[in-house]
Amino acid sequence: MTTSVPAFDAAAIRAVAFDLDGTLADTLGDFHAAISAMLVELSLPPIARETVSNFVGKGTEHLLHSVLACVASSAHRTPEDTQSLYAAAWGHYMRHYEALNGQHTALYPGVLEGLARLRAAGLPLACVTNKPEGFARTLLARKDIADCFAVVAGGDTYERKKPDPMPLVGTARLLGVAPQALLMVGDSVNDAQAARAAGCPVVLVPYGYNHGVPVDGIDADGVVPDLDTLAQALRPAR
Template structure:
């Protein structure tokens, strides 16, 4: 039996790919970091396939991809002093520096996000933002885009011991909100969000315009799939 909207008390909303299209920020910050390491630049398509599991995973995935390029492998850059772990240790502080310098500058809020959040709040739901993005990145981004006012709590990928798709962040967020998982909706854009929600016992709605590692999100198990956040209430009401 799917969850009816009227049964809900709160909602947990993902950030990247759900509320804000941040691929531009990722692309710029990563390319500036790669330039610092004398590695080739990347295209946005690679970011869309690797984003979603936290900045650490993103950086490691990008470094692995770049180090495997023929021009890099044959250049001698991959030597004892430039293993993946060594490069990551160099890349992480540079990436933090570059990302914070442009946070939100190359990102856009998706259509109907503010209206959708207001609709959920007006329906009596308490909202929390839960993202795998570091909290020091997430809070300034929400503030810059005028979305912070909708949330009673904001949690990042470093707020808990584990990240989505592990259910722990959702379970802990439900505890802090004081709501049962079965009455707490997860809204996201990827299988990460859906897997975490199912394991935590939360209903889940996925948006179709996000990233989902480059795969069609309609194939992911969810209570509903929507084109914009303003469709959530209707989708959950009609699906039951």
């Protein structure tokens, strides 16, 4: 994976918004553990960790529907039969995820350093994720970075989630900046599409999930190797 120099005006950036799963933290272990426990309760076969990674990023509803559809064939059930278990799956998953949240998660290299640099530069920060807001706030607190963010927006904070621009437009409003001055940092096409629709500049990291597809071909303003590298590029502009 190659990285590129961001193609936006660093001096125009007044705030930074970060995706959570696959950008700030590697949360795949939590997802897989909660889903595995859910499947046991539903008497459905297990699913590989790598397969789950392809479903992360579009919200809990998409994650569960995708998992259920995936296990349908190996369970000798039709997708329709398996999807009928969705309501029960939701309850089991939410209970297990709440208990596991953060246990199998680690911050990516450069995250702590990058957040510290950006805060020192006086840039207000936000976390804009498709994870339910309550789970996002809990995870940020358990990883000791909750105080870094002036705004936390989850997949259930607004009527629509990324790739809709609504969460980014709302976040920019709460931070008191124009969308054009809010840099979105993410790991997937959802983040890039939301940013483009909101009018925000956007850079991506190459180490996240993005549904199993490299980020090279996504319409973004650059790909940065880690958040500390990005912060160093932004800090002199302040």
